[in-house]
Amino acid sequence: KERLAIxxxxxxxxxxxxxxxxxxxxxxxxxxxxxxLEAERCLGxxxxxxxxxxxxxxxxxxxxxxxxxxxxxxxxxxxxxxxLLPAVCGRVCPQEKQCQLECTVGKSLKSIDNAVAIGRxxxxxxxxxxxxxxxxVPEVKPGTGKKVAVVGSGPAGLxxxxxxxxxxxxxxxxxxxxxxxxxxxxxxxxxxxxxxxxQAEVDILKKxxxxxxxxxxVGRTRTVKELMEEDGFDAVFIGVGAGxxxxxxxxxxxxxxxxxxxxxxTRANLMKxxxxxxxxxxIYQSRxxxxxxxxxxxxxxxxxxxxxxxxxxxxxxxxxxxEMPARAEEVEHAMEEGIVFDFLRNPxxxxxxxxxxxxxxxxxKYELGEPDASGRRSPVPIAGSEYIFDCDTVIVALGNxxxxxxxxxxxxxxxxxxxxxxxxEDQKTSLDRVYAGGDIVLGAATVILAMGEGRKAAAAxxxxxx
Amino acid sequence: MNRIISKKxxxxxxxxxxxxxxxxxxxxxxxxxxIVQIDTDWGERIPxxxxxxxxxxxxxxxxxxxxxASTHKLAVLSPGDSVENVLGPLGxxxxxxxxxxxxxxxxxxxxxxxxxxxxxxxxxxxxxxVIIGARTKELVIFEDRMRKYAxxxxxxxxxxxxxxxxxxxxxxxxxxxxxxKPDMSIAIGPPIMMKFCEKTTAEFDVPIMVSLNTIxxxxxxxxxxxxxxxxxxxxxxxxxxxxxxxxxxxxxxMMIRMRSYKDREDRDHHTCHIGLGIEPxxxxxxx
Ligand SMILES: Cc1cc2nc3c(=O)[nH]c(=O)nc-3n(C[C@H](O)[C@H](O)[C@H](O)COP(=O)(O)OP(=O)(O)OC[C@H]3O[C@@H](n4cnc5c(N)ncnc54)[C@H](O)[C@@H]3O)c2cc1C
Ligand SMILES: Cc1cc2nc3c(=O)[nH]c(=O)nc-3n(C[C@H](O)[C@H](O)[C@H](O)COP(=O)(O)OP(=O)(O)OC[C@H]3O[C@@H](n4cnc5c(N)ncnc54)[C@H](O)[C@@H]3O)c2cc1C
Ligand code: SF4
Ligand code: SF4
Ligand code: FES
Ligand SMILES: [Mg+2]
Numbered sequence: 001k002e003r004l005a006i007x008x009x010x011x012x013x014x015x016x017x018x019x020x021x022x023x024x025x026x027x028x029x030x031x032x033x034x035x036x037l038e039a040e041r042c043l044g045x046x047x048x049x050x051x052x053x054x055x056x057x058x059x060x061x062x063x064x065x066x067x068x069x070x071x072x073x074x075x076x077x078x079x080x081x082x083x084l085l086p087a088v089c090g091r092v093c094p095q096e097k098q099c100q101l102e103c104t105v106g107k108s109l110k111s112i113d114n115a116v117a118i119g120r121x122x123x124x125x126x127x128x129x130x131x132x133x134x135x136x137v138p139e140v141k142p143g144t145g146k147k148v149a150v151v152g153s154g155p156a157g158l159x160x161x162x163x164x165x166x167x168x169x170x171x172x173x174x175x176x177x178x179x180x181x182x183x184x185x186x187x188x189x190x191x192x193x194x195x196x197x198x199q200a201e202v203d204i205l206k207k208x209x210x211x212x213x214x215x216x217x218v219g220r221t222r223t224v225k226e227l228m229e230e231d232g233f234d235a236v237f238i239g240v241g242a243g244x245x246x247x248x249x250x251x252x253x254x255x256x257x258x259x260x261x262x263x264x265x266t267r268a269n270l271m272k273x274x275x276x277x278x279x280x281x282x283i284y285q286s287r288x289x290x291x292x293x294x295x296x297x298x299x300x301x302x303x304x305x306x307x308x309x310x311x312x313x314x315x316x317x318x319x320x321x322x323e324m325p326a327r328a329e330e331v332e333h334a335m336e337e338g339i340v341f342d343f344l345r346n347p348x349x350x351x352x353x354x355x356x357x358x359x360x361x362x363x364x365k366y367e368l369g370e371p372d373a374s375g376r377r378s379p380v381p382i383a384g385s386e387y388i389f390d391c392d393t394v395i396v397a398l399g400n401x402x403x404x405x406x407x408x409x410x411x412x413x414x415x416x417x418x419x420x421x422x423x424x425e426d427q428k429t430s431l432d433r434v435y436a437g438g439d440i441v442l443g444a445a446t447v448i449l450a451m452g453e454g455r456k457a458a459a460a461x462x463x464x465x466x
Numbered sequence: 467m468n469r470i471i472s473k474k475x476x477x478x479x480x481x482x483x484x485x486x487x488x489x490x491x492x493x494x495x496x497x498x499x500x501i502v503q504i505d506t507d508w509g510e511r512i513p514x515x516x517x518x519x520x521x522x523x524x525x526x527x528x529x530x531x532x533x534x535a536s537t538h539k540l541a542v543l544s545p546g547d548s549v550e551n552v553l554g555p556l557g558x559x560x561x562x563x564x565x566x567x568x569x570x571x572x573x574x575x576x577x578x579x580x581x582x583x584x585x586x587x588x589x590x591x592x593x594x595x596v597i598i599g600a601r602t603k604e605l606v607i608f609e610d611r612m613r614k615y616a617x618x619x620x621x622x623x624x625x626x627x628x629x630x631x632x633x634x635x636x637x638x639x640x641x642x643x644x645x646x647k648p649d650m651s652i653a654i655g656p657p658i659m660m661k662f663c664e665k666t667t668a669e670f671d672v673p674i675m676v677s678l679n680t681i682x683x684x685x686x687x688x689x690x691x692x693x694x695x696x697x698x699x700x701x702x703x704x705x706x707x708x709x710x711x712x713x714x715x716x717x718x719x720m721m722i723r724m725r726s727y728k729d730r731e732d733r734d735h736h737t738c739h740i741g742l743g744i745e746p747x748x749x750x751x752x753x
Contacts, residue, residue: 176553176684176686177684178503178506178511178550178551178553179506214551215551215552215553216489216553217553217554217556217686220493220554220555220556221489221490221493221553221554221555222489222493243686243687243688244687244688245688245689245690247690247693247700253700254693254694254695254700254719254723255722256722256723256725256726257726259690259691260689260690260691262688262689262690263683263689263690263691266683266684266688266689267683271510271511271683272507272508275508276730278508279508279510280505280508280509280510280535280536280539280734281510281511281683282727282730282731282734284726284727285729285730355722356718356719356722356723357722403686403687403688404687404705405686405687405705
């Protein structure tokens, strides 16, 4: 009863007006007092429904109990039993659909908004540990002489590298980009996930003896086969992500001013185009931006466009707020920042001037019909509702499909109709000693699911190399 | 880290640079390219074709024209320095086969990427006719190298200061009119040149391959920034190309897209000239 009376601790954020002009982190995180107060709200349920909601079964009541006791280091270690990137997950997990959805407190208080803020607590202990230099490098067993190649340095790859290196195997991560972290560095913006946090995780891997080869495109620089047959790798993990942007397939999609969210965000994040003085990579100067889509990718692109100086940013989404796949917190933050949401709309075509530059879109209105296979009510076009929307930039954020580069250059690697690698329950592919996980298996999914698959794959690789 | 082994200035604004990249030297094929970035934190990622490679020495050679800020910054590096990031080999290799007679057209800096193709086409048993085009004598590159492999070599300059005073399409038309007419043609150069080569060969039903030079970032098919319309479909130059059937390419759209960042590029070009203390000069875009 007493615990239920404690209000949810709101996380402080940068003022919406100020943050629309910088790329620093929006959510500022709990202080110690706030974290302990929030931790007090947890009932320590014996059946721990929250744990069932977490894809990697973080021992939630146990780590929160450590916070209650004030032992933040123990809390961090507890989380890391199953989740290697708590500073990342605490920030980007869709908690309201996972751990917090199941929380007893939220259910008793009849609102998901009242659930214990598990993600914020997770973030707090991970930040506390890092900021106080309390991060311990996991113990590495004596060398086995076995070599494992990890392709891709996103959350899946980083997880595999850590778990396999711990067993004493020599791990090399191969990454196509010049920086490590996958979508965490090229897609998710600085204002939501500071790059230094991802870098800190990679530094730990290096301390564990993991080698990192950037600028290495497996399939081109070397093939999977060459890595195994000529370079002596005993096993390979493929964690190359989804990374193939979807476009609208409507007229005008190749006009100047139409971007995939991947391109826009890569320019802004990885290439740091937000700093126009220092960065050599240009970014499009926009006045009115239309972002098409309703997921995290769309929120990130919209909020980035605002920070890059657009006067007006619209999110154009076919359904309504309730159906948006984006994290609730990001939608809220976007609304606070002044992003305009045009629900039940979809572009029919993109219009341009005689210079081939975007001048607007023809947009059609929709209404919600019957629920479709996904359980969401499907959008139905309203005949004759088309109108012209003026804008100079269109960012397509409809998600990603599987990038075929690696799968096409690897013989006998089975993929499904949508190009996703087919794996068994151990994450093993159709090739011997080759495992895969993350977005390349799941289709565009989440950081935590990618890590979950990484853990499974690592366990299987460790068994294989015993 | 890719150490620079040698650097040579081939003409007023064209440099040849050989760098260490053992794995790329081993796996690259004619027609493939690199993404090069000079400075990990702030540098731009730019595509450059692999003009040559020496697998034994573990080196690759790039030939580039200083057209803007990034190429200028590359040009001022010296042997012993390193190019921080080099990714490759990217793109699909040129389709090499014994076609019979092949006409290869290179314009400006496009002559460099054309060279490995000429080499490979000759080695595959083709009769290879080469056309090199440049604005002026100063800018003609790779003449000697081409001569080694070409069965016929025609040089044209815009101002007639060297070779014939003509555009590349003139000798191309003559080769198309000849008997037997070419079984295949390839053009690499500024988009406008490729566009007119396409028009010329179309009249004679001669197939033409063009190597496109759209704006790129990742070079791995992840961003879609390099997309072009080919035969009414959207294609990514970095992974579906860089070579395409020239008769199907929408050159107008491609040229427009290549000017996407013109304002910003001009500004940077200007500041970089001041920064590097280089005399400004008019530089045409393209390969
Ligand atoms: C803009 C955006 C926002 C997102 N927001 C969230 C969020 O808030 N919460 C959340 O949980 N999820 C979010 N996601 C999804 C999440 O980021 C992904 O599900 C997750 O990163 C997938 O991890 P991964 O390890 O499978 O691959 P990735 O993170 O995609 O990493 C793959 C890496 O492999 C490299 N690579 C690819 N091919 C090769 C090759 N042939 N050789 C070498 N390297 C290669 C790539 O360069 C990349 O670095 C977001 C995604 C995007 C794009
Ligand atoms: C597959 C491919 C192979 C190429 N091979 C060569 C080569 O062997 N030698 C050579 O000199 N040039 C080559 N280019 C062109 C070269 O990439 C550009 O000249 C270079 O990026 C210009 O950069 P900059 O900063 O110096 O000039 P900027 O002033 O920034 O740009 C000048 C022009 O180059 C183009 N450009 C700008 N940024 C990029 C980019 N990131 N990617 C591609 N084009 C861009 C634009 O059309 C622009 O107007 C190639 C391009 C492609 C796509
Ligand atoms: S990893 Fe994600 S889902 Fe699991 S407890 Fe942490 S925030 Fe919740
Ligand atoms: S369900 Fe909620 S209250 Fe219960 S243990 Fe989990 S976090 Fe605590
Ligand atoms: S350069 Fe990004 S997809 Fe081609
Ligand atoms: Mg440039």
